[in-house]
Amino acid sequence: MITNILEFFRNLPPKKCQQCGRKINEQADCYINICEECDHPAR
Ligand SMILES: [Zn+2]
Numbered sequence: 113m114i115t116n117i118l119e120f121f122r123n124l125p126p127k128k129c130q131q132c133g134r135k136i137n138e139q140a141d142c143y144i145n146i147c148e149e150c151d152h153p154a155r
Pocket of ligand 1: 129130131132133134146147148149150151
């Protein structure tokens with residue numbers, strides 16, 4: 113059932129950056145496990 117799938121995603125914990133541990137805002141790029149700060153480090 114579709115409801116079960118929605119519940120499944122709703123129960124997922126918020127994504128966290130694997131480098132700094134910060135919470136990642138929802139993005140279209142689901143494969144990204146790091147925040148923008150770590151993805152595009154300032155040089
Ligand atoms: Zn980060």
